[in-house]
Each structure stands twice: as C-alpha cells, then as structure tokens.
Amino acid sequence: MLIPFDRDGITLPVCDELLCLVDDVAQQAPQALANSTAITFNFRDPDYDPQRGGFHPVEIRLVQGLNGWLFDYVTDFSYQGLGQDAELCKELDFNFLDREYFMLGWGALRHQHACEIFSLWQRNFLHYQKMGCFAVTAQSE
Template identity: 60%
Template sequence: MTIPFCRDGFALPVTPALLTQLHQALANTTLDLERLTQLTFNFRSPTYSPEQGGAHPVEVRLICGLDGWLFDYVTDFSYQGLGQDTELCKELDFNFLDDEHYLQGWGPMQRAEAHELFSLWQSNFLTYVQMGYFTVTVSGD
C-alpha cells in the first residue's frame, strides 16, 4: 500500500528513500489507511542496550490531513544516565507541524540547524535500516 503524502511538501528535507521505507513497513501490515487518522512507525534494534549501545530506537508519526498524510514528528531515543538511573530519553526530536526541533544537550534548534541535522540523521538512519538493524512495527488509530 502506498501512503498518499500531502502535496505541499515537508517542513524538513525528507528523502524519497525514507518515504520508501515507510511504504514498505506499512505494506507488511493489514492496516487500512482509509480508516485511520494517524500512523506510528517504531524502529527498534533488539540488541540496543545501555551497556552495549547500538542503533537508537526511532519513532515516526504521521497524521492524516485534508490533502494527504503529513509528518507529525520523528524522534530518536537513547539511553541516558548510569546504572540503575539509566532511562530511555529523547535525544533528537523533530516536530514537523510545530516547527520545533530539539537536540539533547543543546536544546531547541533553529530551522536551519534542524534542516542540517535532520539530513545527517536521516542518512545515518537509512543506512542502519538497510543494514537490517531494526525490527519495525506499525500501529494506527
């Protein structure tokens, strides 16, 4: 199934390769886009841990707009803290609809910084996807 994305474009530079990954993930489900208002894609590496590190978990949320599907957010998580205090936290958060972007340790980012960082992040993420680091689940409401 192909996701009909909004024709007005995206707030950040989304590549066709990322769209293809989302299409492929959705194709492996029985979800019916006609009945949904949101889709959430969870990319998880089974080997990622606080001790060993690895490919960070990523969540991508799309919402259905009047002219097609829109990116709501892309969030990259990482373990933070030591020992018993370790917890999974947002490391990168790209909020497309509100044009608010955040990098842990840096804070809010301006649009130009977010564009540059998103491009770099996206390239790395797609490489990890192609290398088979993730299991993907898709849910919808």
C-alpha cells in the same frame, strides 16, 4: 505508493528513500492505514541497552491531513544515565507540524540547523535500516 504524502506539508528535507521506507512498512501492515487518522512506526534494535549500546530506537508518526499524509514527528531516543538508573530519553526530536526541533544537550534548534541535522540523521538512519539493525512495527490510531 500506498501512502499519499502531502509533500507541500513536509517542513524538513525528507528524502524519497525515507518516504519509500515508511510506505514499504505500511504495505506490510495495510490494516494500519485503513480508516486511521494517524500511524506510528517504531524502529527498534532488540539488542540496544544502556550497557552495550546499539542503534537508537526511532519513532516516526504520520497523521492524515486534508491533502494526504503528513509527518507529525520523528524522534530518536537514547539511554541517558548510568547502570540501572539509565533512562530512555529523546535525543533528537523533529516536530514537523509545530516546527519545533530539539537536540539533547543543545535544546531548541533553529529551522536551518534542524534541516542540516535532520539530513545527517536521515542518511545514517536509512543506512542502519539497510543493514537490518531494526525490528519494525506500525500502529494505527
């Protein structure tokens, strides 16, 4: 693995498959890791829109910690509203470092519920990625 993850600092059940996916994307853009303190991965369905639907955009941000890279957040976005008034909003937001978790329509989630929802979300996301549903980019800070 190119990215040395701080596994002790991961507060939700991130599976090895997701770690490998993020690592694979980083290997395709090794300059993104060079001298950076954070890297943001964007997974976008180019056909997703408020009328036809599609696969939700996902953003995953890692930050450099003392003992390796940590997940900062994982956010799943969806269009909310109708027609031209639809806006892209956070539907699921897993803030690892602050241990704050949010689900649209439910509000703040307890850690136990966040773990369950994250596990379900993660399985679906990885399946969609395998199907080739996303265009993927990485940006460093």
